[in-house]
Amino acid sequence: MDALTDKTVLDAASASGVERPSRDEAEEAVRTLLRWAGDDPRREGLLDTPKRVVKAYEEWFAGYTKDAAAELGKVFEDVQGYDDMVMLTNMDVESHCEHHMAPILGTACVAYLPDRAVVGISKIAKVVEIFSKRLQTQETMTAQIADVIESAMKPRGVAVFVDAKHQCMTTRGVHHPNVSTVTTTFTGEFKANPELRERFMRLCERNAR
Known part of the structure; x- marks a missing residue:
């Protein structure tokens, strides 16, 4: 994989026409998964979970923003x-x-x-x-x-x-x-x-x- 190819990987989402969602949209997606799992995202222990998950994703998948x-x-x-x-x-x-x-x-x-x-x-x-x-x-x-x-x-x-x-x-x-x-x-x-x-x-x- 050369520099151009790796740059293409970084830009894969935009190149394929996929729009990266906002942070609010990502957090709402986590709330949906919490409800699907059978829990209530409004309860005290889960109120900040969507923010934590999105922040964790930024770290776990940081390679997409680097060459x-x-x-x-x-x-x-x-x-x-x-x-x-x-x-x-x-x-x-x-x-x-x-x-x-x-x-x-x-x-x-x-x-x-x-x-x-x-x-x-x-x-x-x-x-x-x-x-x-x-x-x-x-x-x-x-x-x-x-x-x-x-x-x-x-x-x-x-x-x-x-x-x-x-x-x-x-x-x-x-x-x-x-x-x-x-x-x-x-x-x-x-x-x-x-x-x-x-x-x-x-x-x-x-x-x-």
Whole structure:
């Protein structure tokens, strides 16, 4: 995913003709759901719930207002010839599934092989956060993280590993609370070199919480 594509994601609602509702409309929608659940939004304990829910949505889905490619726009070329793996492990993933809007909670490992330049390590964590703060499938999110790093930085390879539990599966439906979903994406040298790929996976496992 390049910068233009990511910008398109940010503008998806306006591009499709969907008008974003006002805060008052969003709060009223929460009151409707409260009534549908069987409770009274006018009772004391629920009076401020619509405001709290809308505020929480602003945080949970903040990724729609941010451009992941822009986070990778500034690189550093003075790396004294360093050309090995740059890897971040145990990054928190807090997302929501697009099918039930239930939480997806887990961790991500991301690595890339620099080609003459590196990016500030916090920017990689920011990319993970931006894509996780959207309605997602884990498979799509894993690919998006790799695609934007590949497109923005042109490294020799990218590796992404995500291990997460889906509350749509643990608290409803099949009710399997201990099931963890693992997704991976490899590009460039990571995809072509099994030993490099295995090294990445060992480091992910060794640093797992």
